[in-house]
Amino acid sequence: MAEVRRDMWGQEYRTSSADCAAALDAYYAATMAFGRGRGAFVLRAAAADPTCVLAAALAAHFVSPRDPAAAAAYLAAAADNLVSFLVDGRRSVSLPRLPFSPPRFNLWAMFVRVQDNATDYERAVFRVHNAMVGDEKDEELAIERHFELLKEFPRDLIFMGLTTDQVLPENQDQNYIYGLLAFPLLELGKMDEAERAARKGLDINKDDVWSQHNLCHVFQQECHFREATEFMISCSPSWRDCTSFLFTHNWWHVAVCYLEAESPLCKVLEVYDQNIMKELERSDSEAAEVYLNALGLLLRLYVRGHIDSAKERLKMLVDPLKDEVIVSSMDKKRQQVMQKAIQLADAVYEYGKGEYKKVFDILGPDFDALGYKMIGASDEQVDVFNEVWYTVLINTGGHPKEKAYSLDGRRADASVASEKANALQAAYFR
Structure with missing residues (x-):
């Protein structure tokens, strides 16, 4: 039987391979730092020990978005190695079948012994991933199993992304948890608490990129754009080993802050050209991210009237985007939820064609971008769709402009709303 080892949080798992154990440690470290090498590490772990349930389950999760067949193979390997059957003291990969019906006593048990190959932690991890990307694929079930895992293993920071309350008491010395705590506080509008959490993470580790990112959100919400850009640029050397998404996303924040502060357009475009798009030149970049x-960023530039600059750069993306294959691995429930996202994409497409009436018809009179958070975006990311909506209202004279000011659910007095709409129109065309 494989040796029982402990991961960096003390959870037990089995592997007979020192290389597998080292690769898993490297995977955890890269994941905690939003590092770009985490995928290679977990695949190396699974290759070093094909019988390690933990490595196979984690590998299944990593490959699932782009290669569902490979994910299924990894999960099957994990399932096969949860237990093994010993026949005459030798391991059998499948349950032996008797050529006859056994009598009342269990003859099968006389020469077959079931051996438990996985630890309780590995079983819990397998259950989570089987619900996420396996035969049981069900988002609600996966969330339920996440909570079950964290209840039993509260020091596991890899799985704590769904909740911090359960695991914070056990991990108060970990910068990672404060970065993850700050983001939901931001989304709930609790800016003071979010700032405290982000700064706590940075006090522990000034290079914690998620805490940096979340503190930038706070600055943006408070319209402290200069402070945001200066802070983020000072942090940027620590982003070099981040995933393609977080590296370019942090630079996206810098560009948006320049735009909001009405800095020269050249500063925004420089970030786009030299920091975001340059990432594609790296051999291990993830183009889709x-x-x-x-x-x-290009949509925001377009909406703000920098149409030529946006179009020029968008043309260079047309062919690569055609080649980008997107595989949907969502369960049916999730696909139904995402219908609104597809509707939003249709509206943006029509907006780009100047078909404002069609955009209005697609989105309806009570559109609010915050109702489209299922696309997996922050408030700062989705607010551009409200800007699209304002533009549509201004350009569809047959529809009430005051709708632009009813997004909070309150019906303003018509004359006041009209006055505000006129001010919006004047500001837009200044």
């Missing part, structure tokens, strides 16, 4: 932040 780069395009996500690039397109988000």
